[in-house]
Amino acid sequence: MTTSPANEITLVMQAQNGDRNAFSELIRIHTKGVQGVVYRMCGDRQLAEDAAQETFIQAWLRLSSYRPKSSLRNWLYRIAVNTAIDMLRKEKRILPGAVDDMNLADAAPEPEARFVKAERSALVRTAVVGLPDASRAVLVLREYEGLSYKEIADTLDIPVGTVMSRLNYARKLLREKLEVLLDAVAEVEHV
Amino acid sequence: MFDHIVALLDAYLDGELNSTQHKKVEMHLEECQACQAEMDTLQALSAMLLEDTLPDFASPEQLAANVALHLPRTPVKSVEWRVLEFGWWLAPVGLLLAWIFISTTAFVSNALSAAGNFGLLNSTFAWIASGSPVDVNFAALLGKFGWLEQGSLQRVTVSEGSIRALISSVFWQVSIAMLYLSWIAIWWARQTHRGLGQPLES
Numbered sequence: 001m002t003t004s005p006a007n008e009i010t011l012v013m014q015a016q017n018g019d020r021n022a023f024s025e026l027i028r029i030h031t032k033g034v035q036g037v038v039y040r041m042c043g044d045r046q047l048a049e050d051a052a053q054e055t056f057i058q059a060w061l062r063l064s065s066y067r068p069k070s071s072l073r074n075w076l077y078r079i080a081v082n083t084a085i086d087m088l089r090k091e092k093r094i095l096p097g098a099v100d101d102m103n104l105a106d107a108a109p110e111p112e113a114r115f116v117k118a119e120r121s122a123l124v125r126t127a128v129v130g131l132p133d134a135s136r137a138v139l140v141l142r143e144y145e146g147l148s149y150k151e152i153a154d155t156l157d158i159p160v161g162t163v164m165s166r167l168n169y170a171r172k173l174l175r176e177k178l179e180v181l182l183d184a185v186a187e188v189e190h191v
Numbered sequence: 192m193f194d195h196i197v198a199l200l201d202a203y204l205d206g207e208l209n210s211t212q213h214k215k216v217e218m219h220l221e222e223c224q225a226c227q228a229e230m231d232t233l234q235a236l237s238a239m240l241l242e243d244t245l246p247d248f249a250s251p252e253q254l255a256a257n258v259a260l261h262l263p264r265t266p267v268k269s270v271e272w273r274v275l276e277f278g279w280w281l282a283p284v285g286l287l288l289a290w291i292f293i294s295t296t297a298f299v300s301n302a303l304s305a306a307g308n309f310g311l312l313n314s315t316f317a318w319i320a321s322g323s324p325v326d327v328n329f330a331a332l333l334g335k336f337g338w339l340e341q342g343s344l345q346r347v348t349v350s351e352g353s354i355r356a357l358i359s360s361v362f363w364q365v366s367i368a369m370l371y372l373s374w375i376a377i378w379w380a381r382q383t384h385r386g387l388g389q390p391l392e393s
Contacts, residue, residue: 020259024255024258027251027255028251031248031250031254031255032251035254036245039245039246045246048248049248052248052249053257053258056258057258057262061263064272120239120242121244124239124242125243128240148205149202149205149207164202168201171201171236175236181239182236186232186235
């Protein structure tokens with residue numbers, strides 16, 4: 001769902017004045033993005049549902065502090081990232097363990113491609129969730145939400161240089177964790 | 192050279208390099224197999240990350256409805272907003288106090304001035320009436336040319352002083368009334384605006 005920036009600013013101003021319908025419209029506009037961010041941060045569907053809902057409740061509570069000079073999407077993403085991290089800590093839900101603990105050699109014994117793909121996705125998700133919070137937030141915003149370095153810097157309120165170093169670190173860790181899978185993919189491509 | 196280019200590979204993959212740097216990395220990749228392998232791995236990693244699609248989540252409408260059930264009636268106001276709002280509600284009280292002050296001052300001033308002019312105040316209280324004499328230019332002009340007798344001149348002086356004080360008092364009171372009406376108009380406009388789209392969403 002898309003809307004013009006002017007229309008979004010109008011909706012924000014109405015919501016800041018207590019108009020819940022305007023806020024509901026803003027929720028509809030940003031649902032997909034926020035759900036994407038919290039899911040990538042948590043790696044769990046149910047937790048992500050709760051985190052997305054909590055993100056918008058927090059946004060409503062803090063709406064008076066939002067200034068339209070910054071992007072609402074980025075402002076929401078910042079709340080989403082922090083909410084997801086907080087919920088993940090509080091929940092202590094048993095998410096899939098570290099990839100290191102899994103037997104990657106036997107990760108995809110099933111011949112069916114769909115099952116293999118699902119298995120691989122689960123491993124990748126687990127590897128992402130296992131990243132340090134700060135690096136994971138940068139990686140999620142870049143890889144899944146497609147934000148530029150500048151937008152990530154604005155969203156997380158960190159310098160662009162820090163965005164680059166955290167992203168580099170996150171990718172380095174992922175490469176180490178997913179080495180077996182990456183090698184397998186490389187082999188398939190060379191065959 | 193190798194380390195320098197490797198440091199740029201992330202930004203190259205993300206399309207964050209300027210055209211000069213982009214071209215430089217591109218040219219290097221064509222001739223350096225190690226860097227090209229590094230780049231392939233980064234691209235494979237990126238593709239692998241995107242392979243994991245999102246599960247089915249609540250629809251935007253459903254989420255909006257769920258959130259609406261948990262929202263307090265109005266957003267929490269920031270401290271600065273609350274201070275402003277407190278000042279806003281204090282404004283009519285301030286105007287009322289100003290009106291009472293000006294009315295009382297004008298009344299007391301007129302009464303003392305009139306009493307002083309008619310010689311009703313003894314020397315102990317006379318200084319109060321003479322504190323800030325009201326301009327009586329018209330009466331002074333009449334007196335200067337000797338057009339009025341002493342008794343009439345005194346009455347004209349008192350009358351002019353009273354009229355001038357009255358005009359001043361009316362001016363201030365009208366100003367305060369206008370400010371008060373403006374406040375009511377703004378309050379009414381705010382209430383009307385707030386009413387738009389207010390019904391709660393289920």
